[in-house]
Amino acid sequence: MKYPFPTLTADEAAALINDKDTIGFGGFTAAGACKVIPPAIAVRAKAEHAAGRPFKLGVITGASTGKSLDGALAEAEAIAWRTPYQSDPTLRKSINEGKTQFFDLHLSAVQPAVRSGVLGKVNWAILEASHVTAQGEIVLTTAVGCANTFARVADKILIELNAHHPGDLMGFHDLFEPADPPRRRAIPVYAPTDRIGASFIKVNPAKIAGVVLTNCPDESGGFDAPDEVTNRIGANVAGFLANEIKVGRLPESFLPLQSGVGNIANAVIGALGSNPGIPPFMMYTEVLQDSVINLLQSGKCAFASSCSLTLSPDRLKEFYANLEYFRSRVVLRPQEISNSPEIVRRLGLITINTAIEVDLFGNVNSTHVMGRDLMNGIGGSGDFTRNAHVSIYTCPSVAKGGKISTIVPFVTHLDHSEHSVQVVVTEHGVADLRGKSPGERAALMIEKCVHPEYRDTLRAYLGASGKGHVQQTLHNAFGMHLAFLEQGDMRKVKWRE
Amino acid sequence: MKYPFPTLTADEAAALINDKDTIGFGGFTAAGACKVIPPAIAVRAKAEHAAGRPFKLGVITGASTGKSLDGALAEAEAIAWRTPYQSDPTLRKSINEGKTQFFDLHLSAVQPAVRSGVLGKVNWAILEASHVTAQGEIVLTTAVGCANTFARVADKILIELNAHHPGDLMGFHDLFEPADPPRRRAIPVYAPTDRIGASFIKVNPAKIAGVVLTNCPDESGGFDAPDEVTNRIGANVAGFLANEIKVGRLPESFLPLQSGVGNIANAVIGALGSNPGIPPFMMYTEVLQDSVINLLQSGKCAFASSCSLTLSPDRLKEFYANLEYFRSRVVLRPQEISNSPEIVRRLGLITINTAIEVDLFGNVNSTHVMGRDLMNGIGGSGDFTRNAHVSIYTCPSVAKGGKISTIVPFVTHLDHSEHSVQVVVTEHGVADLRGKSPGERAALMIEKCVHPEYRDTLRAYLGASGKGHVQQTLHNAFGMHLAFLEQGDMRKVKWRE
Incomplete structure (x- = not known):
């Protein structure tokens, strides 16, 4: 030309x-x-x-x-x-x-x-x-x-x-x-x-x-295969949503899904695909990963709107080999449309994103490590969470072989507040925080989501705080983080009265 | 009947x-x-x-x-x-x-x-x-x-x-x-x-x-008369917005305003009314206070959409005496419409709300005292702030006669994150945080908004934190709050290296 x-x-x-x-x-x-x-x-x-x-x-x-x-x-x-x-x-x-x-x-x-x-x-x-x-x-x-x-x-x-x-x-x-x-x-x-x-x-x-x-391929990496923890998180999310349909809080036709990026997200999408209580659905999201392509092929996902096709090299090759199949099933939009608060609320999205840490009261950190170092950034998580019909955060209950609990008294950087975060899911269970006071939330988080090794520690935090609207004490708030920074293990925390 | x-x-x-x-x-x-x-x-x-x-x-x-x-x-x-x-x-x-x-x-x-x-x-x-x-x-x-x-x-x-x-x-x-x-x-x-x-x-x-x-009157109280601090905050907000029009970042026809509740909000609306650089405007807000009625009468405010008419008894009497005048100038909507994220973003609101405290990096606490006790609640502040064309937070730089600085290293409850908070205004000046990194924000907050008595204290906090993306140290983060709780004065804080 x-x-x-x-x-x-x-x-x-x-x-x-x-x-x-x-x-x-x-x-x-x-x-x-x-x-x-x-x-x-x-x-x-x-x-x-x-x-x-x-x-x-x-x-x-x-x-x-x-x-x-x-x-x-x-x-x-x-x-x-x-x-x-x-x-x-x-x-x-x-x-x-x-x-x-x-x-x-x-x-x-x-x-x-x-x-x-x-x-x-x-x-x-x-x-x-x-x-x-x-x-x-x-x-x-x-x-x-x-x-x-x-x-x-x-x-x-x-x-x-x-x-x-x-x-x-x-x-x-x-x-x-x-x-x-x-x-x-x-x-x-x-x-x-x-x-x-x-x-x-x-x-x-x-x-x-x-x-x-x-003439260069996209530099998208693949993802790790799902493991036992991510599979259990996925199954918990799917089970929760299937029950919401059953009890009538979600329509039988379901609502469109948004899903974040990474291994947990891939496992969640996989679990939604295989749960018989979840009907075929559509995605309205910012990133399409490999797992969605599987569901578009099987018909469990009927249509996907996204901002990007972030596929592993093999998956993208397959997508390109079947371009006509996907042309009627995939659309890519500018991010102010894929992530538009107006559209997210209008469509009533079910949003599923990953937290770095969550506090007992339902506040989420998705961007920083120990209050200081940037991990990646907030991305679209806030666009989706704030306006979701149902907003879900997932994370494994512990990191670094148990030395870090991802559920803490006070998040070291706050990206999504208690007002927007509705449901928290770990491999141990589902905490449905909707309509609950801070005290009720904390009890539920400990019972459903916290790793068993940290349950007594976090109960003791609340105990040391006494009664109140938010059972929070500023002199203990970052105690678990400081125990990790100073002694290498959050389990070594000592609460001060 | x-x-x-x-x-x-x-x-x-x-x-x-x-x-x-x-x-x-x-x-x-x-x-x-x-x-x-x-x-x-x-x-x-x-x-x-x-x-x-x-x-x-x-x-x-x-x-x-x-x-x-x-x-x-x-x-x-x-x-x-x-x-x-x-x-x-x-x-x-x-x-x-x-x-x-x-x-x-x-x-x-x-x-x-x-x-x-x-x-x-x-x-x-x-x-x-x-x-x-x-x-x-x-x-x-x-x-x-x-x-x-x-x-x-x-x-x-x-x-x-x-x-x-x-x-x-x-x-x-x-x-x-x-x-x-x-x-x-x-x-x-x-x-x-x-x-x-x-x-x-x-x-x-x-x-x-x-x-x-x-046959009962509304139980709305009046507000305190503006004082020197609230007047200076109001003048700073009006000056900032007039300049935004001048440099072309806001249209000459201006954009609709949302304004929070209370004495500062009343002073800000008054200042906007008297600043010749601000053209006649409309309000799209959740609460109409006395000051807006003045501007509706003078014509500086051409129309007000709200969820309530929260007027002092005398003002409401005047409103009722002039019902036909106001009928074409005021509309009351359900709160999911007055506060709708879809409408807030579409209309491009300039939003002005009041903070309890703000941190050096632009995160706002508008609900809790010392992380624990509820003041009022988040109200509509999040609906408006997140989707604003320009979001502004106002607060006096100190409280309790200087024993509390409202600008702190780490807010004790976070309701509006750095991602949504664009401009902070105290009686000392205006910190325009848009397009600035955490380090740049902190420097600007100290220079423009912090009370002179606290500037060195907060510079020392950053110094003790060393370099980093967010100059935050968990063991010092609530030091000023703890100094107030334990010694009655934030100025008594000692930073640990």
């Missing part, structure tokens, strides 16, 4: 980027992330630094990316500031050493923040595409993220045209960008299957600074 | 209520709350208790109520459990002594929770009305709250028909109840002025167990 814009090498593309530029990268997770321009920018950054010149960028993404993006740029010390969500070890280290300024955002809030101007000017949109036309029509690949907004607001656009993806992905994407207040109308999604936007991004071709031809 | 249902005395109405019944009370704040049936129930509860019989109720309200409702029932020890929000000293004490089980809900979530069945059966709706017809048409008074949902789902209805309100309040209420998922459509409010529902509640008259005739 003859383009009115140049075909560039990755190095030529990287040479266009200047110190202090802000870049919006397309994609969401490693799916659809750029793979060759960021490493070339990293090389350029190192050369600039070696020559004694500053070279640091502002980086906005959809969510996490692949190692060739966050990893390469962080390793080159090329990221001045970064938002939202990340999961790269090198970038995480840079953030936790205070070298990269990271601020976390609910993923549904990223596109509005970009448009509002509070993040400053976006100089570049760098996007992966499966197809580009001379008229400036861009078909994305395995994810959307914020690509449509970045393409519209950025001064200039660079495209990685990746031949590894099939050329006929047209129709998998549904791109809708609402007007900003005061001219916003309803987002017209009334069912997960509703299509409301365009199949491609359309830009003025004069804004496209160049196209880099690539 | 001849009714097909009996006219009862308050005692006769109270005699219909049984131990363990769940009652949904109409109203929102003291506005529109019931005033004669609850005291009669309290008398009945005391008599039952004196006779050695149990008598405790489940009580669901719109928000807080008047002293004749929460105060009387709490004093009679007649409330087994209670949700959401309250502000009565006797009830608060009962909750904080663990005698009443209280659980807090975002106010937009109360009606959906009632419908979903997780709160159990609602036996009674007890509502204040300004007009009732034999056909079961009920015109409410100064608030809506959850009245429309309670009336629909409850087995039976009792009405206080209050002659103190004018008989022609028809047209001030706009009652819309969305279908539940999976059959929910958009909530069709696209501007604060949009009317989408009915002016009265319609029930089967056979459900009305009786009407009690009353």
